[in-house]
Amino acid sequence: MIVNDINGAMPGLILDVMVKEGEEVKEDDYLLVLEGMKMENILRAPRDGVVKAISVEKGQVVDKNRPLLEME
Numbered sequence: 001m002i003v004n005d006i007n008g009a010m011p012g013l014i015l016d017v018m019v020k021e022g023e024e025v026k027e028d029d030y031l032l033v034l035e036g037m038k039m040e041n042i043l044r045a046p047r048d049g050v051v052k053a054i055s056v057e058k059g060q061v062v063d064k065n066r067p068l069l070e071m072e
Contacts, residue, residue, distance in 0.1 A: 003046040006069040012036025014060045019069075023051045031069055034062070043068070 015033040019025060025045040032043045049071040056068050 004071050005067055006031060006043055008034060008062045008064055008066045008068055010036040011064050012062060014056045014058055014062060015040065017054060017058055019051050021051055021054055025049060025051060
């Protein structure tokens with residue numbers, strides 16, 4: 001199964017967006033930092049690919065399961 005969408009695992013605050021749309025990423029590259037429940041969670045690329053769309057920005061509060069980033 002190919003993973004294309006990165007969703008928030010918990011509600012929280014986007015501390016950093018480390019990639020740009022159109023950027024090529026490798027599996028395990030850092031994509032975003034989400035702070036939730038007093039923990040910083042680094043979301044990593046699930047596979048090699050290209051960042052198609054970023055739906056959040058630094059400082060934004062997000063809900064659980066909200067789409068954060070799409071890959072192609």
